[in-house]
Amino acid sequence: MDYFLNLVNTIGIHTLLGLSAYILLLTGQLSLAQAGFFAVGAYTAAVLTVILGWGILPAIGLAMLITGLLAFLVGFPALRVRGLMLVVATLAFGEFVRMFFYNFRWRVTQEGVEVGPDGTMGFSEIRYFAEHGWTSWEVTSLIWVFVILVMAIIWWADQTRSGAVLRAVGEDELAAGTVGIDVTVVKMAAMTAGGVIAGLAGSLYAHQITMLDHHAFTVLLATFAIAYPILGGVSNVFGTLVAVIFIQGLLVEGLRFLGDWRMLLFGALIIVVMNVKPRGLFDSQTLRWIKSVLRLHLSRRIS
């Protein structure tokens, strides 16, 4: 059971990471900065629990706040550009963060043992859950409470005017601007919200994995972050979850025996989906089909 819960936790954390990119995709922005925000959230929360002895919830809260603020600040210059230039700008930010942690050293001695980030050597023994006797079920519950909460908030927002505004900006910035939508404010809000969610994902990741180093936050992670909502589709939040289950559950874990071919399959899959379902696996057409099938099934049962 422990193994399956670990897999469920990984899916939960990656779903949050994917949702952080999903919000930006709604506004038509393709960001590779999510891995950077994820890293900042991870290191911040880990420093708070390991070095400063904070509880897990306040640590996660502050990590989300800091990454949100950082995303807001990064958003100003980054969102002045669009399209490919935005991809390059956010990629540069992600690499900047990675290189920062590659050199970041803050070691303190606790009970005769040195702990804390150690540059290239990483930041190990982030053992909050084990040290506080958390069972696997409790860790999974914590992660999934956050996942459900974030999914519910995004889903709810999508049903309101806020969601319509985000999508309007994503569909056509110029048209959105002409009907009175402040495009910059909308983009900044999406960037900040994306940063907060990525920070949350990172802080959970740090405590799940127990060791951080720069290897974990490469451009590959940033690619995964945008691949989830692109593969799943941005019609609704569930597409991201389905894509994460597919990639992390099936490709990474289920097809482990394929070795190097796993990543090749991942690339091929993206290409196929982009051609066959350009709006993602879970686009509105698929949803309509599922709904009609379910409706028919239910009506037959009732009759």
Place this chain on the structure above:
Amino acid sequence: MIRRGTEKMKRVTRLVSTVVLAATVAMPLAASAADRSVKVLGWGAKSGPLKSFGVNSEAALRSAIAQINAAGGVKLGDGSSAPLEVISYEDSACKKDQNIAILRKTTSTTDAIVGMGATCSGSCQAMFGVLQKKVGDSSDSGVQMPILSDTCIRPGLAKISEWAFRNVPNEVAMYDKLFAWLRSENPDVKTFSGGTETDQGHSFITHTAIIVQAAVRHGFEWVGPSVPELGPKVKQGMKELQAAAKTQHWLMGDTNYSVQARKIKKQNPDMILVSSHPFSACGFLKEMKRQKVKPKLLVGLTSSASQETLNGCMSAAEGLIIPTGFAPITPEAVSANEIVSEAGGFLDLHSAAAWENAYLVKAAVEKAGISANSDTVAEDRRKFRDALASISESAGLIGPVTRDGATGEASKPYVYVQVVNGEWKVIHDPR
């Protein structure tokens, strides 16, 4: 169309249910048929740039276990014998999350009494962090599973958890003795410099905390980037050296080494250190050759004393000297080398440790007196761990391997090898 879809869904549901039911029925039957074998599960990098490490370790582990089984297997607590069984050897791709996933899979879904392998030090560091820190600490909900590693060589990892064990050489002692010997053999060699791959924790920490300091300690003069605090004590001036090392470094995935090689060439050292894994070490050595850099001595990282280095850059590596925990210099080592070669692998200091670990498992199982029943797995794992912790000396391929009970670290015999005419030759045997 909708009706067709519904029928299709029904068929798929039926098929999945049948498969799940069949698997549920078959699993206990399979378990009962094989429950008198002592199960182990291995994992390592079988994909990615470090693929050869996992492939070689798997070949060594499986070959050694085949030898043990051919000789009668292992003795259980009730006096009967049972074979050792490698349930599988998984690909962890040198990724932390995948290592942890395999560890949890091994612990919760198999009857394995020990997890063996794991290629990268960083992955081990993460994996050991998931384990219970102190045995019997009920307040710590960490995973209780003995892990025996052959490759995670970064100094100090064993102290992370009492469930973690390593059979890796002591690099501090190896390099200290190496430079003492080089000093006495090469009085004309006075200065040295070198580079490392800074994105690999093992290479970087060994270069800055061990290799450079050992050379300084034995009278060689560092002519690389200025490090005023550099001294003869272990880790003296390490932080400053780390900063300096990053000015003439490379990364594992780099393909161009011209700047670094030119920089080191300008320093004109008598001895050059290449603290790097085979892939990037070969890149740097080839570039040195292209730029006609010819030091009097060339010293490499322990992990590069392997067939991969010869495959990648045989002529550029000519003269490279490395301390290693394995060379075919004893009858046991020669025999093991032949067996593993036939199985499609190579024995080097890491995969040889995988071979030795199989025999270490045999010794610990017999000392622990485990029952190897599917309902005593947790108990057997604990007994096995305690037995492994109590073994202070075991037979290695080139000599006895000792283990320090306090630090959990192993101490292995070693020799110095050099690439001579495209082959590794033992040039000094300090055993």
